Each structure stands twice: as C-alpha cells, then as structure tokens.
Amino acid sequence: MSIADTTPVPQEDQEELARYRRERVMKIARWTLPSLVMILTILAWHLYVTIWEIPHYVLPGPGLVAQKMVEDWGILGPAMIKTGRLTVLALFFAVAGGVGLAVAFTQSKWAEMSFFPYAVILQVTPVVAVAPLIQIYVDNAFVAALLCAWIVAFFPILSNTTIGLKSADHNLSDLFTIYGATRWQRLRYLAAPSALPFFLGGLKIAGGLALIGAVVAEFVIGRAGTGLGLASTLLEASYRFNFGRLYAALILISVMGVVIFALMSLISYLALYRWHESALKRET
Secondary structure (H helix, E strand, C coil), X not given: CCXXXXXXXXXXXXXXXXXXHHHHHHHHHHHHHHHHHHHHHHHHHHHHHHHCCCCCCCCCCHHHHHHHHHXXXXXXXXXXHHHHHHHHHHHHHHHHHHHHHHHHHHHCHHHHHHHHHHHHHHHHCCHHHHHHHHHHHCCCHHHHHHHHHHHHHHHHHHHHHHXXXXXXXXXXXHHHHHXXXXXXXXXXXXXXXXXXXXXXXXXXXXXXXXXXXXXXXXXHHHHHCCCCCHHHHHHHHHHCCCHHHHHHHHHHHHHHHHHHHHXXXXXXXXXXCCCCCCCCCCCC
C-alpha cells in the first residue's frame, strides 16, 4: 500500500462527496419512485381484473385500455387536439385579461373598486351553472366552451398578479419617488419584477384550471352532439358502454394535465432560476 492510499481525506472533501451523493440519489429517486408507483399500480390493476374476473363493462383491464387507445386513435387523437386547443386559447386569454386588469387595478383604485367584485363573482359562480346560459346566447359551441374555460382560468392570474404588483419593496418604492420615476418606469422596473413570481404561481394554477374548465364545458355543451373534444368522447363512450375508450380518454386528459403543469413549471424555472430565492439552489 502506497503512502497516498493511507492519506486521510480532508473533512471538507468528505462532506462535499456526501452532499454530491445525496443529490445524485435524490435526482434518481425523483424519477424512479413515481415510475415505480405507476408500474405497481398498473400491475395491481391488471391482477385485480384478472384474478377476480371483473367484467370489462365494470372495470376494463389496462391491456384493453391500451388496445382501445391504439384502435380508436383516429377518434381520440383529433379529440385531444380539440381539447388542447381549447385549453391553450383559454389560458392565453386568461393571461391577457388577468394581467391587463391587474395592471389597471394597481394603477387606479377606482378601477379596482369598480370591477374587482365582479371578478370575484365570476370566480365563485360554478361554471356548470353558467355554461347552459352561454350556450343559449352564443351560437358557436367552441366559442361557448372557450368562454367557460376562460372564466375558470381567469381569476388566479388576476388575483396573483395584482398581489404581486402590490408587493414591491417600500424602500425601493421610496427610492423611485426620490428620483422622480414615472408610472411606466415604476411598473416596468419595480412592480413587474416583483410580480413575476406571483404571476408564474398563478400561471401554474390557471394552466390546470383551463383544462378543467375546458373539460367541464365540453361535458355540458357537448351534450348537444357537438363532439368538441375528449370530454365529449368520454361522455359518448359512457352512453355506448365502451369503457375501454372511456378510460383511454380519461388517461389522455390526465396526461394533458401533467404536460401542462410540467410546461408551466419549466417556464417558471427558466424565468426565476438565476435570481429569485424560490428557484436558487442552496447547499444542504
């Protein structure tokens, strides 16, 4: 054994090595544990259906669901595109309207006092109750469903952005006053950076709510046979007792929700990871 082999490793290097190993384990576990849970769940589902011989019209097995997803992709694929387009448009208009109104509320107390109560009313009114009325007054089924999804996704953007715009540091605000900053300069260089983390938090919520609003609108408005998207396909499959297609549509809706949340999380990370405390990595 050489002298180099018997040299003790410094305490700092040991701690750094241990921290590196913990980080590697956590990175691997972040992906392997959810995957393992999913695999075990699917396996338990398959065993339950097989061993107890559950009829497919009560609970289809994962194999039948996968088969239906492949066989009926000509129906499910276009339906998923319609639901996705409805969700993206609802989220886009929710962001545009929510941010615009939030800026107006922070610039004018009169505007906030006049219109914010009505935004709250839109939020607390169940979209299921509003959707039939919208369907009556709006001829286009897609536009009616878009309005329903927008109502659901709109308020988190408005509320979070308004709070963020009001959360600028008072000392910095006084500094801007001393230097005679204009309203536009305050908004651009002080309020907007302060509101960005709040807005991105609201964006994560609104992304999921836009999908929920789209699905609920399709359920309500799709009863007329419009065939809007996945929810209408799911509803039709339940009427025909085609539970394989029903579960396939439900899984696709869930996958869309996960993808939307992942995209919103990625946008939030890319916007904040260089400077905001919530995204900075700290040594443990």
